[in-house]
Amino acid sequence: MIYKILLTIWMNLIIAAVFLYVEPAVGFPGEVSRILFFHVPMAWVATLAFLLSMIASSVYLITRKVNADFLAQSSAELGFLFCFLATVTGSIFAKATWGSFWNWDPRQTSIVMLLMIYGAYFVLRSAVPDYEKRRVFAGVYSILAFCTVPFLIFVVPRITTSLHPEDTLNPANPGMDIKTLIFFLGSLCAYTGLFVWMLRLKVRMLRIMDREQRAFRSNF
């Protein structure tokens, strides 16, 4: 409960500060550079969630502990949500700076690939009736899909050059001013905190559903 309240206050502070306190970055028309504080943390959380899901799947395949699969499933679902939000916000930014919502920039290509892979992951989960088999298949598929990701990172950028801003809006670049950097990191923490809160809720929900189903089946 206290975690929820602190998270709410923290997120509100960050949102207010990035609109009222931080100046927009140079080299971008109008206010569009403020997307940095929302779009990048979403993409970061999506990456974190998919990675966590892959690791939890591997743990499930080795130990066969059901909790690991609950974590894998919840993490994949939240990753999908944040990935979708990152796609939408990125697309709005693309319209504002490059002039079109969609132009198959390498970044857009790889994010759509991720959405397709995890879309297929959920389809596979819903199509296998047996619980144990479903968990194993989902784990196997997510590892298999993870192995194609290096090809996306190395192959797709060979084909076209990216318009995605890397220099002035990259936190690793010394060109970013200190005020922006502080609030960017604050926003990153806020989004990660939000993800952890949602993940715990989702895992608890799956655990309760599983218990109810077991109780229901044991009646017969």
Place this chain on the structure above:
Amino acid sequence: MHPTKSGRWITQTVSSTYLSEAVAIWLRDLRSEFRTRYAVNSILMFALTTLVAVSFSIGSFRIEESERPFLYAVLLWIILVFSALSGLSRSFVKEQESGTMDILKLSARPQAVFLGKLFFNLTMLGVLELIIVPAFILLMGYKIKFPGCFVAMMVTGGLGLGAGTTLVAAMIAQADARGALFSALSFPLLLPLIITAIKGSERAAYGISAAGWPEVKIAAAYAVIMITISLLLFPLIWEE
């Protein structure tokens, strides 16, 4: 018949290797395919129908000469990939439908089963490419400057297609709604390969020389990685 140390029953008294088991499964599948011709017919008819539709609506003169190498490569790979997706799942779905899955589990080691099915799928893809690619070149007037590179791209692309789909076929054979599921699950895994193969075929047709055929190497690397990972993961889904 007698049990081995691990308690598994094998049908042969001579010690069989992974490769000999895989070849036995491959030959058995080829024989049963030769009797029914279900997979090969469905793949080839799908491919021919698509090819005729493309050729009829585009013809050999509609597209500008300078645009052809790229657009024809896209069309060719769309035909190949979707025909392959229409029939490659048969190799495992067949076992499930005829109820021979359990016997197969008892009579061969999982990796050997995977390799046998992979060989069978690669044979199907070989037949598909041998018929469709020359037909496409003839019907569309596709001029290729570097035939060697083009053939290498077709071979490695076919290898990648087989490698990326065989494990998915084994999974969907044990799931509901098999037909649609196979394409939905395979396509995201195949997309990097398809992009590479289109780029490689385009380059071969244009005659832009690149040192060492990079796309051919990428497709070969994709095939090797997918086969290795599948060999590691296959026992998990096979012995459920």
